[in-house]
Amino acid sequence: MTADAAAPVLVAKGVTKQFGGLVAVNAVDFDIPQGSIVSLIGPNGAGKTTFFNVVAGLYEPTDGSVEFAGREMIARGRRAWAEPLVWVLPTVIVMLVGVLLEQLTKSGAELAVALVIALGLLITMFLLAIIRPPIYDRLLYRLGIFKSARPNDMVVAGLGRTFQNIRLFKTMTASENVMVGMHSRLHASPLDAALRLPRHRREEKEADIQARRWLAFVGLKGKEQETARNLAYGDQRRLEVARALASQPRLLLLDEPTAGMNPSETAQMTTLFGRIRTELGLTILLIEHDMQVVMGVSDRITVLDHGDKISEGTPEEVRRDPRVIEAYLGKGASA
């Protein structure tokens, strides 16, 4: 998708996440080249999911940063305290000007006008802060205020994900689940919907067609109107993938996508990953603790243990790394 195919989609620099005294992820450097399938493995409790959640914008890292598609997205906030000042500053300025003018002219009308404008500005700034249009974010950036991206910002930037334990919207239909995935790519405002403008109708129709396409892609054709919780386990996993794909990501994060699946389902899932890469040209980050799945599909593997990166390389290199063997099988096994 980008001009430079070799440029990494995601670069993590020294990402550290502490929970109280526990260092869940310790200074992990990590990057994902465009178009590759990269895996993150490690024994249970190695910090894989924590790292994943930092990248997804769910946790703010204690230290380090994550660049996504060439932009710094995740790091500790800088000057976050200044944001409320931005909200009230225009109001304060207008009020000061009003008071000043009133002092000069002694008519009193200026103050009333200033009051109205100031109130309007205050409400406008509040609404801006709530709706957060790109202009507002750019304004904050100009002022040197950096806020770590929230998960939805990451999705807008092009990150899709699935969950280790399935988290579908259980009472919604399969196609509605996929359409929620499309949320950030649709644009109808409440006003469009309220007035039932053609734009809204066209978009909904288009979304419905797209949802069918994604469901067919993952092999759920004909199950569009099935309520998510009524789907079979394997189908629910597929639906999660479809939902993630619907957000048109550049990078797909899959958190233990084959957990709880039997060997034939696992094989089908692995085929699906291959198709996602070849047919859709997506980059995939896979998290697994099952070595077998990972070895077959990955271009590169990174191994975490107790929050530290202990090994990195091709599947073959990682398989031979004594530290990896030790982490998985215990001391002495490598000898």
Next chain:
Amino acid sequence: MTGATARRRSLAVPWRAPLAAIVALAVAYFVILAGIVSDSSQQLTFTSAIPQAQAQFINAVTIGAIYALIALGYTMVYGIIELINFAHGEIFMCGSFVSWWLLTTLGFSGAITDPLLLVGVLLLAFAVSMVVMGIVGVVIERLAYRRLRNAPRLAPLITAIGVSFILQNIVFVVVSNSIVTTPQIIPNTVLTFGFFSISLINLFVIILAVGLMATLQLFISRTRLGRAMRSTAIDRDAAQLMGVDINTTIALTFFVGSALAGAAGVVQGLYFGITVFNIGFQAGLKAFTAAVLGGIGNTTGAALGGFVIGFLEVISSVWGQGRWSEAVVFGMLVLVLVFRPTGILGQQLADRA
């Protein structure tokens, strides 16, 4: 909803079952009311009590519609952030004051006979009150509730009660500390269709409320933002990780809920002709009851609950026991919750539609 029915009527909003239920309920209520009216006044037989029963029926639907509009806000907010927004009744009260202020500022004091002007003024009053109260709701959420979103549940609850007092006191101090007469701009005309007669204001209120509720239902079930609201209600983190901006979605929920309460506030002024700074407490409490009765978090349930409470109130006053109406309403709540703890239609904004 089972998979089978969902498949059969994929995109259509189910309407037959609710319609049948409404008709059945209406008939039942009508018979009950006629029975009570003829019973309480010895001169009337069951048939001759019908006109009076009919008037009370319409009155009940109208009052129910007001409760239902307020209850929707309670239920939507609960559905999405599990907060019982006790300030919501005050939003309704403020809405009635906004429309009072607007109408008196424009210089209206009584009925407007020119139909075109009437429609224009009504549109203006509803638009202003709904937008203003919507914004107030959003600002309250931003200032008072957002920081407490992950706090223990009692913290935002107490905050909501605090916000309710703040709004009440602002109106008390700034606007008026006593009952205010609001202009009833809809003329007191009675329309007759054969046996059935209804005054213009009742017809207007009922159509408005039903229209708003239907729009809301469509909005929640069929639009992008409605889907975002439902997904946020089901699983906030997952929704966020799927690209839904939950802050905006929650703000939107507050906007819509508060706007509906604002509309109810305008109706209060038009229908009863009065408003007062503490009107929101009573109305809010009853609307909250309506929401719980119908199944909190469930928008259809809230609407249903509103109408049920309207009927209970009117029935108890027709029976000559108006002062017991609160006891009847809350007694009913207790009864329903004993046998169906999740309310008549069950919980969750998410389950609906």
